[in-house]
Amino acid sequence: MSAPEAYVDWVNHHLGFNPRSQANSDALADFVVADLRATCPALSAALKSDALKPLKNPNVRTKVAERSIDLVLSEGNGPNISVRVSVENKTIMTAHGKARKNRYGDLIAYSNHMHNHNRKCVAGRVNLFNPPSAISLRYL
Numbered sequence: 001m002s003a004p005e006a007y008v009d010w011v012n013h014h015l016g017f018n019p020r021s022q023a024n025s026d027a028l029a030d031f032v033v034a035d036l037r038a039t040c041p042a043l044s045a046a047l048k049s050d051a052l053k054p055l056k057n058p059n060v061r062t063k064v065a066e067r068s069i070d071l072v073l074s075e076g077n078g079p080n081i082s083v084r085v086s087v088e089n090k091t092i093m094t095a096h097g098k099a100r101k102n103r104y105g106d107l108i109a110y111s112n113h114m115h116n117h118n119r120k121c122v123a124g125r126v127n128l129f130n131p132p133s134a135i136s137l138r139y140l
Contacts, residue, residue: 054072060083
């Protein structure tokens with residue numbers, strides 16, 4: 001997977017790291033889509049044929065809630081999309097255990113939301129750890 005290295009390079013050549021920057025999140029989403037295209041022929045074909053469409057920051061609805069998700073690959077248009085793959089980006093910029101526990105709670109809430117939206121949705125997450133001088137990415 002080339003997304004981690006490509007993203008770190010992008011951050012270093014553009015804005016610098018800002019965990020709240022929408023531009024950073026959007027760039028990471030683009031690199032994840034490129035990795036998915038390169039590593040999964042079936043997914044690549046679905047994206048090429050427009051059977052699945054990548055969307056950044058759409059509002060994904062369930063019967064009781066709506067939540068903005070960093071990246072989705074969805075079927076359909078407008079407010080009635082059906083998400084097949086979703087990716088949420090999270091940043092942990094501290095060594096304190098409390099932050100890790102909070103992000104773990106975020107992961108559980110995100111996964112529950114996506115599976116309430118579509119039981120067959122693949123819910124993934126990209127974690128950014130540490131200060132920008134030591135950024136590492138992990139696909140979870």
